Amino acid sequence: MKKIFFLPALAIIGFLFFQGITKPEPKTEFISHEIAPDMPPQVKAIVEQKCYGCHNAESKNEKGKKKLDWDAFEASKRAKQIAAKGKILEVLENGDMPPAKFLENKPEGKLTEEEVATLMAWSKSKKN
């Protein structure tokens, strides 16, 4: 009867073990399309079309709003904006946005390669 405790104990130890193992670094390919970085209207157009729906001050998507709120972004100080850009760049490099789950229901929301390149060029720059 008490054998039943072995399995959970083993499962916990196994879980801890795999937690402890170093995970291989995910490989991210760096796209370096040479697109003029000084094109905020184009960036804005992409943001409005593909990001703003979740990332705005009134968003019902609490997580999206918390991670990035474009309304707050525009109003925030330059250092904050650059920090946000760094995080945007990271997410774009990993291909994490828009989330795969979201795209299942709304495949047209996917960023095209060109849009990703535009956003990346912009987010790398410390200018506006």
Add this chain to the structure above:
Amino acid sequence: MKWGLYLLGGLTVILIGIQFVPNELPTVETTNPEDILSSGIVSEDIAALLKNSCYSCHSNETVYPWYSYVAPSSWLVAKDVREAREELNFSNWQDYDTMDKLEKLDDIAIEVGEETMPMGIYTLMHPAASLDDFQRQNIVEWAEDAMDVVLEEEDEGED
């Protein structure tokens, strides 16, 4: 009764066995010339807070408690310290570029402000590392101000 003994024996064997699983704790370095504390953006008060509440994971100066040498807790400690240093390592601060510094300071302000850092499991084991509201507020304000300083330094460097 018999099963109880088997269970205890089995667990003991497992516990001894797992001690032989290789586990590497991230190395400790005490000399860190690129540390944030020598970058000039940290006041003494803030330095004391960072040292006390953050440095054991987010720097090369980890102080390993006894249970970091005993599996399975050693696996967790190794994982947490490794990931913490990857995310933010105060000992390597001056090697970060401006954008990284700004991101990290922004994250410090957010995570300390929202009380997700220091992690609950860490303050549970190290109550002295807990931050009170006043200390949290100080760290948040410092991080916000330091962002402007970092950016100013960058702008001056470009001129």
